[in-house]
Amino acid sequence: DGGITQSPKYLFRKEGQNVTLSCEQNLNHDAMYWYRQDPGQGLRLIYYSQIVNDFQKGDIAEGYSVSREKKESFPLTVTSAQKNPTAFYLCASSIGGLGGPDTQYFGPGTRLTVL
Amino acid sequence: GNSVTQMEGPVTLSEEAFLTINCTYTATGYPSLFWYVQYPGEGLQLLLKATKADDKGSNKGFEATYRKETTSFHLEKGSVQVSDSAVYFCALSPMNTGNQFYFGTGTSLTVIP
Numbered sequence: 001d002g003g004i005t006q007s008p009k010y011l012f013r014k015e016g017q018n019v020t021l022s023c024e025q026n027l028n029h030d031a032m033y034w035y036r037q038d039p040g041q042g043l044r045l046i047y048y049s050q051i052v053n054d055f056q057k058g059d060i061a062e063g064y065s066v067s068r069e070k071k072e073s074f075p076l077t078v079t080s081a082q083k084n085p086t087a088f089y090l091c092a093s094s095i096g097g098l099g100g101p102d103t104q105y106f107g108p109g110t111r112l113t114v115l
Numbered sequence: 116g117n118s119v120t121q122m123e124g125p126v127t128l129s130e131e132a133f134l135t136i137n138c139t140y141t142a143t144g145y146p147s148l149f150w151y152v153q154y155p156g157e158g159l160q161l162l163l164k165a166t167k168a169d170d171k172g173s174n175k176g177f178e179a180t181y182r183k184e185t186t187s188f189h190l191e192k193g194s195v196q197v198s199d200s201a202v203y204f205c206a207l208s209p210m211n212t213g214n215q216f217y218f219g220t221g222t223s224l225t226v227i228p
Binding site (some may be wrong): 003006033041042045048058083090103105107108111 | 157164215217219220
């Protein structure tokens, strides 16, 4: 089955610790995205990558970092610099490379709680 | 610029009622338009999409028509079920913007028996 996996589903972190959220896709998509969702809110774009070894900041990149060393993987690190990291994190991917309209497919999400 | 404005919720309906969730957009050119559904604690699932004016997307009894003249993409369902309770997001993917998406703020729907 093709799809996007995110792990873990629930993650707890102590204040001051960095934590890395995993996102893997086997859809052979070029583009991948990370969003943050707060309770009762819409989605806000953190980072996105259109191709391996390249990524761009989204609207709320401060306190986050990413890497794109492999086409199928786009891990997100939430650093201690992120002031309010407790949220639901969603990874998505799309075919990309079109320079035009595309369709995004989402993973099941990771709920991060800072204790 | 590009943006999506979505009907505020929450919306509460009785089972078998008619559903409309309004969505209007601002974009240049001819974007693709989408509705996504999110069940509690889960990611977003693509519900339907339309890629050009007058296209009708449909899935699981839900429909939405791409209306360029009114820049709208309203979601409708003739008879809702309890299992349709979820949050619905309208979104657009513009032309020539590096595959970025623009989401509405989401509309929460609760269907009561």
